[in-house]
Amino acid sequence: MGGGTVFGGTCGDKGVKAGIPGARHRFRAKIYRPFRAPPRAVPIPRRAHAPRPLPLRRRPLALHRLLRRSGPDRDSGERAKKAVDHGAAVRAAIERTSASSARVDERIELRSADSPTTYVFAIAGAFDLAGDRGRLTVELEDSGMDPVEEVFVGDTVYVRGSRAVDEGKWASADRSEALTRYFLRAPLNDPEYLLRQMKAMRQVSNEGKEQVNDATAVHYRGTIDHATATLRMTTETKRGLEDMREKLGDDVPVYADVWVDDEGRAVQARLSYFGGMKAMTTMTLSDFGTPVKAEAPSAGQVVPVTAGEDVLLA
Template structure:
């Protein structure tokens, strides 16, 4: 059971870190609007929609300028008939994706770090089978097994690719809302998965669109983001007939909230002699369940 929970935690963290980039939508220029799809409403609505698209696409660059932030995460994960709900808080390096967090899930408090796309977890009072207090999982390898590229784990250099996947017809302004005492503008965003790097394979797992919601402050920075995913097992990873009841599906809803921009982040890997590498166990569990 510990391995299954750990693997699920790795998938959650991979998706959470990746969703920061997915919401990025900024290519650094802030001037081009890809696609130019016309709104079916009046000209004024079309102009407003184009402005909203520009703001959403520029959000990552503007948020990244702060270099770091404090964040909270609420996650709901359902897979193989089981549901995991977790809450986390900590700090995030917006340039590298490194983070230091405390996660509470299944009545356990987990000390967690992500350093160079490697997840480290420590449950107080528990050790890995090797007797070491920390376990680690290579998120890049896990994503590869799930059929997702490294770009879904949080490589800030790839934000331009996501920006190009969003057009005027993909962004809808919901209204203004207060988030953590800050006035924000709420947008619904639908990313065309086929336009992302590796989009053909991703479409088989995520479907044609990736639904997100973002709340931007007056400086255009992310204050809150919600992403809802249904991930199907890659066809190549399963010999079972398509559509069989045993086919693997992972449903996940993640809400992240950002504050205290510019806060200090000290994300360091634990000493190697205190860490047990559980990446292979996570990959084996993924293959068995698919």
């Protein structure tokens, strides 16, 4: 409009070109007598790189596309995709670890909501994760209790030092049927139970590189759901967690952390909960490929028991 198409007198120009004397002036006087002619607008040159404004009717669609490219839905989708990819990396690392043997060092820290005392269980030994065989020593720190020795052979766990049998005897329990009375503690201190829980991690994120066993490892963090957290738990303990879950209106928040080394193996795993009470289990794996000696004691030394009554056996 600033180019004079209407107010610049195009019709008058035609009269001049047609040879009509005073045509421009007569036209302007006739057209503009009731008004003051506005000043001629000077067109502002458009910058060559400036985008043309979108017609109004197209802007909602363009805005929708922009939100799809960079809005919260897009960001959430990217985060979800990354979480799925990291979860796959964790599962692959646990599978790789489970195909070997390793030295196991585990620390379990438990504190109830109404007590200032934290109980610490220390577990150490060697375990053939692929062959379901291992030998562990379990100790409750600062308790004055003697440690117990566990031997895993297939689906049977033999325990020496259990209060459930006479001195010098080995208690035996079915590994797959044993239950735990403690939150985030494996039945019979079974290291494969913890790895099974870690494989169910969800919402996994990459937290960067850290040092584990004096070597660099990638730290992955996620959560586990209620069913995984209460896996093979006694009815009494599970009932307490169900009550807590009902009060929260959601799953009890349990964090799961796994550290993966440069060879793609899970070298450390941790489950933790902090919310009035404290429960944290940390298992470190090292010396992969280490030989494992785990033989069942003679039948005359074995007394079958129901696992779960001894504090050192969970």
